Amino acid sequence: MTTPVAPGVSQLRIQRFVNVYFVETDRPGAWVLVDTGLPGSEKSIIAAADQLFYKGTHPEAILLTHGHLDHLGAAKALAAHWKVPIVAHPLELPYLTGRAQYPPRDPTVGGSLAFMSRFFPSQLPNLEDAVQALNTDDPTPPYLPGWRWLHVPGHAPGQLAFFRDEDRTLLGGDAFATCDHDSIPSVLLGTPKISRAGTPFNYDWTAARQSVQQLADLVPAAIGCGHGPVITGPEAAAGLRQLAADYPVPAHGRYVTAPARTDASGVEFLPPAPPDPLPRQAALLGVGLLAAGAAWLLTGGRRAGRQRRPSGGRRG
Template sequence: MYPPADPTVERGGSLAFVSRFFPPQSFQLTGVVQALPTTDSDPPFLPDWQVVHVPGHAPGQIALFREKDRTLLGADAFATANHESVPSLLMQVPCISVAGAPFNYNWTQVRESVEKLAALRPENIGCGHGPVMKGVEATEGLSALAREFPMPTRGRYVQQPARLDDNGVEFMPRPP
């Protein structure tokens, strides 16, 4: 179970409005996928890739980074399309930005995850939302997002995050 979306988050754009209608549960993949080892940064069946834990948006979220060609699969730690603009999102205009603001349940962790990924200096980026980005535009765009992270000043999870455990949502702050 995910924490409920936050339609009140600052700069949530039109996604904040429609987030009210999204179900809080994800696909149940138990029995279909295997957990990655938590003590090894080299995931099985993915030679040369390292696992990077990037919490804040989705429980257990990871990114994958390959040093030899500086490729980052960033999951939903950030996006490569502007989620605050419907036209930009629909047209998939390349732009490094915060991913799905209404769905971020721990803003401090989201910012720290972006900073961690920016420190890798990736040159090729693929994310859960948006087009693939390459070169200086990708590297500098992620660095700029980390440096100037737009921490919201209002929203359900801004002052106090939701807390999760192995069973799902353990604590929810009150809605505004």
């Protein structure tokens, strides 16, 4: 089931975790898809599009806010099914075409998302034959007159947000979130709260803060982000303004004091990774479990031997 964001803009929540957006253009029946959710989401997206528009409909194009796996997951399958192009910022192309990998996630910043990020896959689908570079000389996104795109890095090098001035509708990607993105339970519950984007994936905290400040200056009246529910009315602008004024940078983490640097080819510089205590803790836990298991086997074996000896004596 889709949720309206603003006239002609609908949100679809995928697996209670990530959002995609259906955005109508200025032509009747024409629309674009913004982001594609997790891998395997194509059936849900196609079914929602058929219900929202008409059976067999297809978008003019797929626009990606950025190329993290939970945003491009179904892009290749959908582009092949609908025979439409995928469009992304040029700075995302190295990662979308397999020529580079994003700055490594930082599991040391703390929180449940950071803990779980250790186990997220790093390999991305290769979109080389399907993706096109956004024309950065044109402020209007392709197929979306009346909208403009904004470059909002910090979470991904070529991350985009989309804004419609007429009614101040903002699709913010992962420049920020409309839930507590650092808490997996909050994301799954969809509790509304304008907050920073998921901390383990932010590679440049200064750029992330500046991106939020740039979007807050738009004074949006309706907000849809990559994660969290739709927020409309005065709470939208007020919440974003508050986040911009008091942007929380973690106390520690790989990119807190020095950002990763990227260019058109990919990652240019990475600060050293801080020690991650989990592998050592897991190793110690594993050794402890092995020792406990060995002790159980030894003591269990002795008990079994003591229990068998009397019965053997009686038979003799």
